[in-house]
Amino acid sequence: MQDQDDPAAPQELDFAEEGRKLFAGHCDFIWAASKIDGLPPMGPPEIAFAGRSNVGKSSLLNALTNRKALARTSHTPGRTQQLNFFALGAEPPNERMRLIDMPGYGYAAASKSKISSWTQLMRGYLRGRASLKRVYVLVDGRHGLKDVDLEMFKLLDSCAVSYQVILTKRDEVKKAEVDDRIEKVLAGLARQTAAFPEVIFTSSQTGEGVPELRAGVARLLAQMGM
Numbered sequence: 396m397q398d399q400d401d402p403a404a405p406q407e408l409d410f411a412e413e414g415r416k417l418f419a420g421h422c423d424f425i426w427a428a429s430k431i432d433g434l435p436p437m438g439p440p441e442i443a444f445a446g447r448s449n450v451g452k453s454s455l456l457n458a459l460t461n462r463k464a465l466a467r468t469s470h471t472p473g474r475t476q477q478l479n480f481f482a483l484g485a486e487p488p489n490e491r492m493r494l495i496d497m498p499g500y501g502y503a504a505a506s507k508s509k510i511s512s513w514t515q516l517m518r519g520y521l522r523g524r525a526s527l528k529r530v531y532v533l534v535d536g537r538h539g540l541k542d543v544d545l546e547m548f549k550l551l552d553s554c555a556v557s558y559q560v561i562l563t564k565r566d567e568v569k570k571a572e573v574d575d576r577i578e579k580v581l582a583g584l585a586r587q588t589a590a591f592p593e594v595i596f597t598s599s600q601t602g603e604g605v606p607e608l609r610a611g612v613a614r615l616l617a618q619m620g621m
């Protein structure tokens with residue numbers, strides 16, 4: 396781990412309990428935006444979850460927040476091309492932070508107009524959203540990085556938004572292949588300026604990696620003094 400040698404740096408372990416508490420609290424859907432002029436007013440820190448369609452985004456959001464169907468809201472047809480906002484920790488306006496479920500990308504059958512409205516919405520949100528602290532880009536652990544993921548990294552770099560890769564579906568990956576999968580992602584990220592150089596391998600089915608991700612979010616909040 397990157398900051399293990401620095402005695403002043405907070406250790407991930409210290410944030411495990413913080414992270415658990417953060418995600419055990421209130422969590423509710425508060426807002427959906429399909430156009431850039433439809434965003435909610437800025438409030439507490441925001442973290443967003445992005446990834447290819449079917450990567451396991453909804454499942455991970457549910458696992459993180461211990462819900463069965465929190466992110467089902469975004470499953471409703473017609474809502475998939477929206478940014479869905481969830482309040483975490485308490486009800487607005489006292490929520491500690493917001494989770495944002497971003498519209499999936501890389502869907503083979505997507506039309507040109509759909510892709511262009513996706514790009515407009517994403518770009519509009521990613522630029523100039525001061526409260527957005529990090530984007531977690533989910534990548535299917537069975538397949539590793541795809542070209543569309545690299546496109547997403549480019550977009551995030553160009554918007555100067557901090558992001559971190561989360562591998563999903565660890566339960567479907569052979570133990571012997573886990574380290575290699577992580578190494579390959581790190582290598583693919585080496586030249587991406589805004590990428591956080593750590594990968595968490597999760598499974599929404601077994602819960603592996605979920606406490607680590609919660610702890611990472613708690614550490615992020617702590618680093619901002621929140």
Ligand SMILES: Nc1nc2c(ncn2[C@@H]2O[C@H](COP(=O)(O)OP(=O)(O)O)[C@@H](O)[C@H]2O)c(=O)[nH]1
Pocket residue numbers: 446447448449450451452453454455499563564565566567597598599600601
């Ligand atoms: N084995 C396994 N399957 C998963 C996991 N997470 C999601 N899936 C499956 O992958 C498919 C897509 O998941 P979903 O969360 O809807 O993906 P989304 O489109 O990114 O929101 C569903 O069939 C899920 O059951 C996981 O951790 N392990």
Ligand SMILES: [Mg+2]
Pocket residue numbers: 452453454466469470
């Ligand atoms: Mg989904």
